[in-house]
Amino acid sequence: MPPETVEVRRSSRRRRTVSAYRDGEKTIVLLPAGLSSTDEEQWVRRMLDRLAAKEQRRRPSDDDLLERATDLSTRYLDGQATPSSVRWVENQQHRWGSCTPDHGTIRISTRLRGMPAWVVDYVIMHELVHLLVPSHGPRFWALVERYPRAERARGFLEGFSTATHGSQEDHGSPEEW
């Protein structure tokens, strides 16, 4: 996994509570001011573990995926990509997502569950663009790049594949990714 950007914020007003949340690609950990650096280190680790566990449990449904896809299409593709369904699928060992442009169906690998929402959104975006442009040509990438975190998300996924498989994702045929 690529390194996380963690920002620790201490507040004298925050005496008892410790909390953590994601802010885009950053993780913010809020701590009381009086902690020693050893305690701080332990709390940060504990909060990161807790946050990751929470994200693992939070599994967006197929309906959530379709809603996110529709939202992404509206925001970045002028609503031109209109998927008929977006589903989680288990059997995609070598790709993150795939689609069938003729039917407007998109499938997202369950391996993405638990990854940050902006990474899942990138994979959805990639497949949405395939509904409009089947191959990975300049027009395809120009549309994908409308998603502001496209490059960062690719880096994240490449880091992840390298870590888990020792190689980059097999890009497969044009409609796969």
Ligand SMILES: [Zn+2]
């Ligand atoms: Zn692709």
